[in-house]
Amino acid sequence: MxxxxxxxxxxxxxxxxxxxxxxxxxxxxxxxxxxxxxxxxxxxxxxxxxxxxxxxxxxxxxxxxxxxxxxxxxxxxxxxxxxxxxxxxxxxxxxxxxxxxxxxxxxxxxxxxxxxxxxxxEVRKAVPQEVEAPARAVLWEKLQQRVDAQGDAFLRVSISGSAGAGKSHLIGALAAWLASRGMEVARVSCLPTDVPGTFAAWRALLGQWGGDDLTAAIAATGAALTLDETLVKNLVRFLSEPVHAETDDSGLSPLQYKDILPEFIAGVLARLVAGRPCAGIIDDIQWMDEGSHGVTEALEHAGVPMLLVLGRRGQPVPEDIVLGPMSVEEHRKLLAELSGHAEITDALNDEIHRVSGGLPLISREVYSVLSQRRRLIAMGGTLDLAPAPASAESAHETPLTGRFRDLSPRLRSLLGACAIWREPFTKEQAETTAKACSPGIEFETCWSSPLLGEFIVATPALPGRFSFYHDLLREAALSLMPDRDRAAGHGAALEWMMERPLRDLSPAEAAFHARESGRDDVAVELFDRAARAALGRFALREAREAARAALDLDRVSEHTGDPVAIAQRARRYQIEGEAAFHWGMVEDAVGLLEKALVLYRVSPEKGVFPIKGAMLLRHLWLFATGKPWADATVSPVREGAARTALMLAEIAYFQNDQKRSADCCVTALDLASKNGESAMLASLCAAIACPMSGKRPRWLAERYRNIARRMIARVGDRTEQTYIEHVGCLVDLDKTRWPEAAERAAGNVAYWKSHGHGRRVEEAATHAFFVDYFRGDLGRAAEWSGVLQESAFKRTDRQSRTWAAMMGSLHALATLGTKEAEAHCRKVPVHGGDAITQSSIHVMRAMCAWRSGNPWQAMDCLRDAEDLAGQHPPVSSTQFLLADAAVLLGEMRSWGPPELEADPMFGGLVERFMKRATAFSKSFSLGGAILHCARGLHAPGGGKEFIAAENAAQRLGADFLKARARCYHALKSPASAQLQDGLTLLEKCGATAEAAFFQQLASRHDRLP
Structure with a gap:
């Protein structure tokens, strides 16, 4: 056009x-x-x-x-x-x-x-006028002061309160005040049933601010981030075009919803608001999806110069402006606003305040009831309360229901029928449910009643749609309906929705109406569809709630032997478990996924994953031929079971339960091998990593990767090929094929970055970082540390931030110094991430404390690290710090205060971390150099150990570890080694701060042997 x-x-x-x-x-x-x-x-x-x-x-x-x-x-x-x-x-x-x-x-x-x-x-009033302050004068002043202090930075203002506390009214006054100051205000509200809810509020804000320029802004943001062309097209489609409920035509993967969209939306907003004084208002964020909360965090981290006002119903969080009940004087001002009278008597004010509990919404309704019942007396500019009639209203009647009882029965029936719809509804929808609840109703006559407009308003930004001006009114109207009429209304709503095209159907909303109308069988099917669709777009709360609703309504599969019904129930447990895992509820996820495997008939009982003879035969066939079992046939049941076992393997891997992880990997691989070639690839990726735990033969990882490579050549999936190479970098690191690992990691970083997979970028950058760190190219390692910082700190994942801080601190300690390393550690909370990641950064904190001259603080950090790690051994080269802590303790023994070694806690830590270093050396080749250094520092004469450490590092090409071993040797045995040789090698690696630290140790003559 x-x-x-x-x-x-x-x-x-x-x-x-x-x-x-x-x-x-x-x-x-x-x-x-x-x-x-x-x-x-x-x-x-x-x-x-x-x-x-x-x-x-x-x-x-x-x-x-x-x-x-x-x-x-x-x-x-x-x-x-x-x-x-x-x-x-x-x-x-x-x-x-x-x-x-x-x-x-x-x-x-x-x-x-x-x-x-x-x-x-009022076009004659073109000059902006001062916005009249709402009744809550104190909170209004606090709100204005907070906004005035914004400057050019990002500012988030949160307003919270219970239902009916006047939150939306205060936000409306704020919007008018901001507009009068020349700000461009965009306002949206979250709905409990947004279709689909993922990023709905932010897509609406982008549409209001972007207009016809939105598509260009999205494309420009994608180009600036060097994203893949197809991904940019999918982002344009998702963010600028209507999104339908069930048919996911966005082209985005679940990981892309999680990894790229929060940061990307923040980038588009930053581009749109540049140079424009803008304020975004999002109300009812208690219904906001997880990804949308991530956008808020991304905006804050990026420092986008805009004002963001959030309204929340329910439990407040720190820094919220909290709306409680109104004071008596605030309430008097509210009544003056409602009535237009300058003076309100104490009798009237106290009575309405008592009934409403100081909630503005209830006060408004009480005022309307009193007005209609002729309980108000106006005398000049004063409004007073008239005496109550002899037949007082029922003591059990609430102010809201009393408001409806004053209406005619047919108008009350129409409002009840409209209340059937939880989302904004059209006139056609209202007529559909009204005629179902009250077959003889004169709809057109009732719809044109002026009283209807006191309850129902046109919905902003949704032409032709209406809603109750508050949910409490909708609930009150619904509560007055007889059960039979309510069920009939929900049934009519369901039929109306099912007649819509599939792309316009909201399965979650249709399932709600099916359940409320008593059609449980239909509700189960629709909730199941809703759960699958929600998980596909990473709407975790929606997916879990829909899966749980389907499980609660499904009474058939619990007591039947029908394999199809049982498999469907298993799939619902699987969806709920996956959503719980990604939501951070790991223990819940494990229990749900184990239930699913029992129902899939993979496990005889929860937590048991037996390795059977037939499984081993199929594995031998796989190793011999590189192909899955000959009679493999695709089955969605086996696919679901394999995915469930794979997720349990991943959870066990990160919990450092290697035996359980290995058993789950074997189970997943066996299930996938019976399900066809392409279905095996994801399981093979996990199987590659499984032997890296040190509990399985190391050659298995290499064999798995070679099989996967041949499969990919036949399947031709670029994403899977990259993922196989990505996971296979662990094999290269273990075998010290560092040039190959560096090349693959660099390629993987570029691919994952262009496709928006932030977590994969961080993992690949970590592989590349350690290659350059170990081999002594710390300048190149700094680049990978920068990639980690840029990716992790723009996202909201606490574990990613903890990991990025650890890499940054490790590099800074060697190149810049202790203060810079401590600054990285302070970027993350003391508690965050999984146990091994968090324990590793505690080791970093210990290193910083030791080099800052605080050995006792270093002891405390090491104790915390050991408490977190527990009995879990380090599972990959990226967690070598738990082994390197033994070297740190050796430094403290050699050059710390004498009373340190006499501390019983010190001896216990040395014993436990030496065991870790020994176990690590058996799992990874580079662990040998670390273990020999630790032994040399803890032994009275460790010259041979340092020579062994240097030789091990020489074989690996680990120049940085070689330089450290040479310096330790010179300090502990000055007659047999020259310190300058080690310092020169450190300088060549770029480790200037590390060289300065060894020179500092050399000056402590009183502690040298």
């Missing part, structure tokens, strides 16, 4: 209506083929009508935002003529660009055949 065609279509969508006191609502004429001429016609008609009758009202309606080009032209034209009188619904009024203002004038029936609260445009 050309630009001119688009302008004409937008302008033609606008209509101006006349609504005079004596005439019915009619549309003004205006048909022309030219967009600019159409606006002229509309303005001319408006001028004629308003000059004829200054009290006439003009109604404006459109599916566009009020800041779009045709609207801006219309507003400018009205302003130039100095004409007021244009009315609009609250959706349009809320989006008016500064300096235009709109005044709320109340509910008008009949206009546009829809109920809405009208706002009158």
């Amino acid at each position: 050309s630009g001119e065609d688009r302008i004409h279509e937008q302008a033609a969508a606008w209509e101006i209506w006349r609504h005079e006191a004596t005439d019915p609502c009619t549309k003004l004429p205006g048909e022309t083929g030219d967009a600019a001429d159409l606006l002229k016609v509309l303005l001319a008609e408006a001028t004629t009508l308003l000059e004829k009758d200054a009290s006439a009202l003009l109604a404006l309606r459109s599916g566009l935002t009020a800041s779009s080009e045709p609207v801006s032209q219309l507003l400018e034209g009205l302003s130039a003529m100095g004409l007021d009188g244009l009315i609009m619904d609250e959706r349009t009024a809320a989006q008016l660009p500064p300096p235009y203002r709109a005044e709320r004038i109340g509910f008008l029936p009949g206009i546009l055949s829809e109920p809405f609260c009208a706002h009158r445009l």
